[in-house]
Amino acid sequence: MPVVKAVTCPVCGSLCDDIELTVENGRIVKVKNGCAMCEAKFLGYCGEHRVLKPMIRKNGGLVKTTLKEAVRRAAEILAEANYPVLYGWSSTSCEAISVGIELAEEVGGVIDNTSVVCHGPSILSIQNVGIPSCTLGQIRHRADLIVYWGSNPWSAHPRHIERYTAFAEGRFEKSAWRSYVNKVKALVGRKKLQSAIKRLFVKKPAPVPPPISEYKPYPFITKEGRKLIVIDVRRTKSAEIADYFVQVEPNKDYELLQAFRMLIRDQELEVDRVAGVPVEYLEEVADVMVSCDFGALFFGLGLTMSSGKLRNIDAALSLVRDLNMRTKFIIMPMRGHFNVTGANIVFTWQTGYPYAVDFSLGYPRYNPGETSVVDVLLRKESDAAIIVASDPVSSFPRKAAEHLVKNPLIVIDPHMNVTAQMADVLIPSAFVGIEASGTAYRMDHVPIPLKKVVNPPKGIHPDEEILRRILKEVRRIKKKEEAA
Amino acid sequence: MELLIKNGLVYDPINGVNEEKMDIAVKDGKIVEKVNERRAKKIDASGMIVMPGGIDIHSHIAGGKVNSGRLLRPEDHFKDFERKTAVTRSGVGYSIPSTFTTGYRYARMGWTTVMDPAMPPLEAKHTHEELSDTPIIDKASYPLLGDWWFVLEYLRDGKIEECARHVAWMIKATKGYAIKLVNPGGLEAWGFGRNVKNIDDPVPYFGITPREIIRGLCRVNKLLNLPHTIHVHTNNLGKPGNYVTALETMKCVEDLAEDGKPVIHITHCQFSAFKGDDWRTFESGAEEIANYVNAHSHVTMDMGQVIFTDTTTMTADGPFQYILYTLSGNKWVNHDVETETSAGIVPFHYRRRSYVHATQWSIGLELALLIKDPWKILMTTDHPNGGPFIAYPRIVAWLMSRKAREATLKKINSKARSRSLLPTIDRELSFYEIAIVTRAGQAKALGLKNKGHLGIGADADIAIYKFNSETMDPSKKYKAVRRAFKRAAYTIKSGQVVVKDGEVLKHVDGATMWLDVKTSEEAKITEEMKRRFKDYWTVEFENYPVSEDYLAISQPTTVKADV
Ligand code: SF4
Numbered sequence A: 001m002p003v004v005k006a007v008t009c010p011v012c013g014s015l016c017d018d019i020e021l022t023v024e025n026g027r028i029v030k031v032k033n034g035c036a037m038c039e040a041k042f043l044g045y046c047g048e049h050r051v052l053k054p055m056i057r058k059n060g061g062l063v064k065t066t067l068k069e070a071v072r073r074a075a076e077i078l079a080e081a082n083y084p085v086l087y088g089w090s091s092t093s094c095e096a097i098s099v100g101i102e103l104a105e106e107v108g109g110v111i112d113n114t115s116v117v118c119h120g121p122s123i124l125s126i127q128n129v130g131i132p133s134c135t136l137g138q139i140r141h142r143a144d145l146i147v148y149w150g151s152n153p154w155s156a157h158p159r160h161i162e163r164y165t166a167f168a169e170g171r172f173e174k175s176a177w178r179s180y181v182n183k184v185k186a187l188v189g190r191k192k193l194q195s196a197i198k199r200l201f202v203k204k205p206a207p208v209p210p211p212i213s214e215y216k217p218y219p220f221i222t223k224e225g226r227k228l229i230v231i232d233v234r235r236t237k238s239a240e241i242a243d244y245f246v247q248v249e250p251n252k253d254y255e256l257l258q259a260f261r262m263l264i265r266d267q268e269l270e271v272d273r274v275a276g277v278p279v280e281y282l283e284e285v286a287d288v289m290v291s292c293d294f295g296a297l298f299f300g301l302g303l304t305m306s307s308g309k310l311r312n313i314d315a316a317l318s319l320v321r322d323l324n325m326r327t328k329f330i331i332m333p334m335r336g337h338f339n340v341t342g343a344n345i346v347f348t349w350q351t352g353y354p355y356a357v358d359f360s361l362g363y364p365r366y367n368p369g370e371t372s373v374v375d376v377l378l379r380k381e382s383d384a385a386i387i388v389a390s391d392p393v394s395s396f397p398r399k400a401a402e403h404l405v406k407n408p409l410i411v412i413d414p415h416m417n418v419t420a421q422m423a424d425v426l427i428p429s430a431f432v433g434i435e436a437s438g439t440a441y442r443m444d445h446v447p448i449p450l451k452k453v454v455n456p457p458k459g460i461h462p463d464e465e466i467l468r469r470i471l472k473e474v475r476r477i478k479k480k481e482e483a484a
Numbered sequence B: 001m002e003l004l005i006k007n008g009l010v011y012d013p014i015n016g017v018n019e020e021k022m023d024i025a026v027k028d029g030k031i032v033e034k035v036n037e038r039r040a041k042k043i044d045a046s047g048m049i050v051m052p053g054g055i056d057i058h059s060h061i062a063g064g065k066v067n068s069g070r071l072l073r074p075e076d077h078f079k080d081f082e083r084k085t086a087v088t089r090s091g092v093g094y095s096i097p098s099t100f101t102t103g104y105r106y107a108r109m110g111w112t113t114v115m116d117p118a119m120p121p122l123e124a125k126h127t128h129e130e131l132s133d134t135p136i137i138d139k140a141s142y143p144l145l146g147d148w149w150f151v152l153e154y155l156r157d158g159k160i161e162e163c164a165r166h167v168a169w170m171i172k173a174t175k176g177y178a179i180k181l182v183n184p185g186g187l188e189a190w191g192f193g194r195n196v197k198n199i200d201d202p203v204p205y206f207g208i209t210p211r212e213i214i215r216g217l218c219r220v221n222k223l224l225n226l227p228h229t230i231h232v233h234t235n236n237l238g239k240p241g242n243y244v245t246a247l248e249t250m251k252c253v254e255d256l257a258e259d260g261k262p263v264i265h266i267t268h269c270q271f272s273a274f275k276g277d278d279w280r281t282f283e284s285g286a287e288e289i290a291n292y293v294n295a296h297s298h299v300t301m302d303m304g305q306v307i308f309t310d311t312t313t314m315t316a317d318g319p320f321q322y323i324l325y326t327l328s329g330n331k332w333v334n335h336d337v338e339t340e341t342s343a344g345i346v347p348f349h350y351r352r353r354s355y356v357h358a359t360q361w362s363i364g365l366e367l368a369l370l371i372k373d374p375w376k377i378l379m380t381t382d383h384p385n386g387g388p389f390i391a392y393p394r395i396v397a398w399l400m401s402r403k404a405r406e407a408t409l410k411k412i413n414s415k416a417r418s419r420s421l422l423p424t425i426d427r428e429l430s431f432y433e434i435a436i437v438t439r440a441g442q443a444k445a446l447g448l449k450n451k452g453h454l455g456i457g458a459d460a461d462i463a464i465y466k467f468n469s470e471t472m473d474p475s476k477k478y479k480a481v482r483r484a485f486k487r488a489a490y491t492i493k494s495g496q497v498v499v500k501d502g503e504v505l506k507h508v509d510g511a512t513m514w515l516d517v518k519t520s521e522e523a524k525i526t527e528e529m530k531r532r533f534k535d536y537w538t539v540e541f542e543n544y545p546v547s548e549d550y551l552a553i554s555q556p557t558t559v560k561a562d563v
C-alpha cells in the first residue's frame, strides 16, 4: 500500500506537514501523525455532503448542469453586477486566491476574506503599533516561557503545543513533557497525601472549594525548563497543563493587560485584584515574564473577540513591545483556518491590503468598516456574490446573510453547506491539500506546499481552475459587450 | 520579432562605446549584428540616449519582510495608487509598492533587472511567489546565509568544504543567486535579544566570530565559483563610529583576493560610513572609506543613498531595526526566522532639517563622488531603506550636476551643510559613468554576462532616454536629466517594447535567475541534511526546497564548483 509522506494537513493554522497517509484504491485509509481533527478531515472529507455535479437554480430549485453552463452563468452574473462581493478564501490555496483577486479587479467588486470575522481587529492593531514576532521554530528552540491568552490550543490547534511550544524539543530548550508528567504524578501524590491528612483529622470539617471570587492561584510545583501560562475565562484543557493559570473575568482582558504593563514597568498596583485575579498572583506571573530568556505570547479569538477587541490587541502588542525592553518576547495570533494567513499575504502583495479590498474605483481601496464585506452587505450595496470555500450564511449576522442570498449567489465549495443550499450557481470543487496541490501559509508566515494525494471525483476541479475559467468567460463577455 | 533602434547616442561602457551614434539591432530577444531593415520595427532614437536596461543590485521588492511592510503601512498606500488599465493591473504603494506596480515603475524608468537582496531560506517560496508576480523585469534573490546554523557550525569546526557543499545545496533549494550576510553573527545573537559588538565579538553559544563567518563564506564563495561576491551588510550598521567596522570588514578578506578581482561587496555603504562616538558627535566617514576603496581592488559597493521622504526601513538586521524603533518611537515589526536569520521593519521619515538625516544624504553622495572608479560604487537607495527606488532620477541628477547638489544643500540642516564634503567636490559624472553605476558596473559586479551591455548576443534589455547629450549639458540641465530618467522614452525588455513615453504598453513576465551549483558530491549532503533537518526546522525536508513551478519564468545558470 502506498504511503505518502510529508503531507500538509489542511485544517488549522498550525499546518503540520509531517502527516503520513496510506492510500488504497485511490482512497485514504490511514492517517499517521495527525491529530483527531486531521484524521477526521483526511478520512471523512468525502462524506455524504459532497456535491458531485455543478448546479444552477431553476424554478426555485437546484438542478444539475454541466460545468460549462455553470461557469457561463457565473460569469454572466459577475459581468452584469455593478458591485459584487467575492468572499471566503481562507480554506483554499494561494494560487486560487490570486485568481480571485484578478477576478475582483476585473469585475470591480469587493474582495474580502474570513479574517474580517476573526483576526480583523488583530490586523488593525498591527497596523497601529506593529508586531514583534518570529517563526514557530524559533519558539521551539528558544522559548522558556509560553503564554496562551484567550486561546485553547489543546482543542483548536491540537498539535501546537507538542510541535512548536511547551512540549517541543529545541536546541536551547528541552521539551517540558517529561517534567509535566512528573508534575502530574506529584500532584496526584499530593492529593493522596491531602486525603490521608483529611482522614487523619477526620473531625475537622472538610475544606470546601473556595468560590470563584475567593479565587486562589492554581497550585503548582516548580518544574524545570519551559513554563506555560494560560490566561482564559474558562479553565480549559490547556489550562490544566499550565504552570500558571490566570482566570480572567469575562471581558476584563484589557484591564488585565494594562495591569501587566504596569507591573513589568515595576509600577505598583493600588488594588487587591484586577479582573478578578489577586494582584500578588499577577505580580508573580509578571515576574516570570520579565525574568524569562525568551517569551512567546499566543492569543486567540478569546482576546480578539472579547469586548474591547481592538483595544485588547493594541494593549497585548504594547505589552510585548514593553517586555522587549527587559528580555526577548514575541507575540503571535493563533490563526484558525489553514490558509487564512495566506489569504492576508496574497491580498497584501497584490493590492497592498490584507482584507476588505474594494476595486470599484479601478484601484484597491481599503477601509474596514466600510469596504469589509459584512458592512457592504448591511448597507445592501452589493448586487451579486461569489463565495469560495466558506459558509457565510451560517456565520454572518442575519441581516447581512439575508442581503447576500437575496442577490444572485455563486458558490464554489466541495460541500453542500448552508450557503451552498442558497446558491444560484453551485460549482463543486476539489479539496485543496487532498485532491489538489497548492501553497498555504502557516500562522507564522512560513509557506508550505499542499499536496495532491488522491484524485478528485470525476469532473471536479480545483478552485483555482474553476476561477480561471470564470475569469476567462467574464473577459469574453465584456469584450463582446464592448464590441457591441 | 526584429527591432532596429536607429541613430541613438549609445552608451555601452562594457564594450567601450561612449556616446557613439549607432544603430542597435534586436532579434528574438537578443542584440544581433543586423536585422532586415525593411521587416524590422524601427525606433528613431535620434537626439536620444541609448543605454542597456538599468540594473539594481540591491532592492527589497519581494518576500515576507517587504510584504509585512506593506501590511504595516496602509497610510503609505492611500496617497499613491495606480488604476487598472487595459494592459496593466492596479496597485498601490509609495515606499513599498504592490508587486505589479513595482515591476511597472522600474520599467518606466528604463530598469529591467532587479536583485532582491534578502531572502530568508525558510520563506523562499514567498519571495519567489512575489517575484513571479512582479512583471516585466528580470529578478533574482540572495538567500541569507550568514547566521544559518549549518554555516556557523561547519565554519566553527573548520569544515570549509562541507560548508561549501551545503551552501551550494541551499542556493539551489532556495533558487538563489548569491550569498548574503547581514550583521553576521548578530542575527543569531538577536534570537535571544542580543547582538555582536564588532567583527571579533564571539557569537553566543556558537564559538565563532563575525570575522570567521565573513572569511569563511568568502572562501566558500570562491570554492563555488559564484558569479557575484559575498554580499555583505556589515555589523554595527546604522551606528555612529561604524566606518571602522566597515573598514575592518573589507580588510578581513584582503588576503583572499586574487588577480585584483573583487571578493566582497559592501552593500548600502552609506549606512556603514558613520563617524563619531554618538549621535551628537556623528559625522561622515565617507572619506576614510573612499580612501581605502581607492587603494584596493577587492571591493565593490553600492551607495544606499538617502532621499528626504517618508519611507519604510526593512532589513534582516533585527537588532538594528530594534534600535531604530527605540530611537524613532515608530511602529515596529520583528520577524525572526528559525535556524537562519531575522528581520525588522520601522517606518522612517528622512528630514532635510535633521542634522543626522542630512548628513546621511551627504555621505551617500560623498562616497559615490570620492570613490574614483565608478565600477566600484553602484547606485542604489537600498530601496526602500534610504528611500524608494523611484528617486533614482534625482540621484542621477545629483551625481551629474554640482548645481543640483547645491540646490539641495541649500535646503538642508545648516550644521550638516557646513560639515558636508560636497561643496569641496567638483566631480560631475558623465553619462558614460552613469551607465556604469546604474548598469554596466552592476552587471559586472553581479557576473551577469548577458546584461548591462549592448554587444552582440546580449539580452535585448534597452533603455532610451529623451535627452540630447550632444547639445545639452546635464550639469546645467539637471532637471531635464531627471525628467528623462523618470519616464523612459522607450524601455525594451527581451526585445519587446514594454514602455513608451513612460507608459507601460505590455504586461509581460520577467525571468527569475538562479544558480544551479554543481558540486562533485551531492547525494551525501542530502542524507546528512535529512538527518539534521528535523532537529533544526519545523518543516519537513521535502517541503523545504522551492520547486521550479514557483518561478514564472525559471532561468538557471549552471555553475561548476571546485568542491
Ligand atoms: S494541529 Fe492543526 S494542522 Fe496539525 S494535524 Fe491537527 S488540525 Fe492538522
Ligand SMILES: [Zn+2]
Residues within 6 Å of the ligand: B058, B060, B117, B268, B315, B382, B385
Ligand atoms: Zn538592503
